[in-house]
Amino acid sequence: MVEHTYAATNAVVTLDVPIPQVIWGWMITLNMWAKSIGTGVVLVGAYLLARYNDSTGESVRKNMPIISFIFLNIFLLFTLLDLHQPFRMINIFLHPHWTSAITVGAWMATVFTGIMFILSVISLKKYILKKECNLAGAYNTLLKPAVILAIPVTLYTATIMGEATARELWQTPTELVQMLLAAFLCGSAVFLLIGQKYDYEAKRDLAIILGLSAFFSFLIYMGEYYFGHMKAEEAGATIAYVKEGGLYHNLFWIGQTLAFIIPMVLAYISLKSKSSSLMMLASILAIVGLFIAKHVWLIIPQLLPLS
């Protein structure tokens, strides 16, 4: 029970129509999760390319665009499937409404996916099929706009959440940071999983990125968990769903533990012990846990009655 009633009024709804509850469900969670991977590998990959111009760099050049392209397509597919009129998606391009973060995001994500498609073709031909590729020279040129675009593409969902005025819990500034950290968390986790042959220095850097992203993400969630209820009645009522006795209390803590607490501890231990297997475990848990953490955060504000 999240309502804050008084004994004197003892107010109870006795006649009403059924009202919608969860409007954006697991498909939107999958959308955000896949986008974090699709953009995160580009942001972290760009760092690795700038820092390591050796076999590690070559591996990143090969894998980064392909992984990004696959997860961007998962993100776009589920965005489309979640629409009640998926064939009208074209209206975003024919009748764009620029005050909507959905419109701005769709345009940027389309351009970003286009760039990643070209980079993937180059990577496939040059590194996997070992064939001549006429576009190979464009790789570095396209990488720059890709890295720049990866930032707003990963961030725009935070603005959509901010524009969802009905959901007091989601505040754009906090969600922006959370989205960026999720991208870094996923990006570093993916490279730790596929980069078993990377130099130790690269793996160390990735473990540091993973650990710090997990730490700061956890910090933000805990800030909301302990202090969120002070902002507004609706935020307090929403947070109650993850507090002790709340409907999503257990799932919230499973998500926090898998996505942030265990990975940051494992990242720290792996840096001390130079253990690649611990880094891999931290990465798997972070990626799985992030889905749960994001899902809980997406669902709880939708459980409140709005009228």
Next chain:
Amino acid sequence: MKLGFLVDLDLCMGCKGCEVACKVENKVPLHSWRLRVKYVDVGTYPETKRTFTPLRCNHCEDAPCERICPVSALHYLENGIVNVDKDRCIGCAGCMMACPYGAIYMDPVTNTADKCTYCAHRVASEMMPACVVACPVEANIFGDLDDATSNISKYIMQHQKGSGVRVRKPEKNTHPKHFYVGSGEVHLNPLASKREEGYSLFNKITHLDHIGGE
């Protein structure tokens, strides 16, 4: 011209005539409502009272639904009505996530967003919205807020004292154009009353498991 709505809750007797008139006029499908009357029981027996609150779109001046709609399916008419273009709507449900009043639904027949339009088609023909015509006690007052001599403007002026004229969730900064006279927290704040799942007065208090068509 800026059209607005006012409901005098001291007059409303919860007959649901407005709800039915709206359903018929706008052919609103089953499981969907543009306008609904919520009953909230207040007090402890024998000191109890039943309150009635008609709830519809607020046609906000800074409408979050209009702002978030990616294709301008939700748009303003010149008279201030927030209208819906169902042929353009892509069904992203962004408007449903944005509306702080839960006033938008996903039409299960067309799979597009829909809501109260203050009967824009009737207004265009210089007729009153169906709910206004149906109300037996004239609790619904509709008119031009820019015109100081309109009925709604006079009503707002006459009811500045006492509980005054209120809007829902003013803290959301949406500037609603739908006002209430004789309202209290239990009428306008959904968190001020318990909404317990299960059978109640005449029906089952529950929520929709699915929005839009299958």
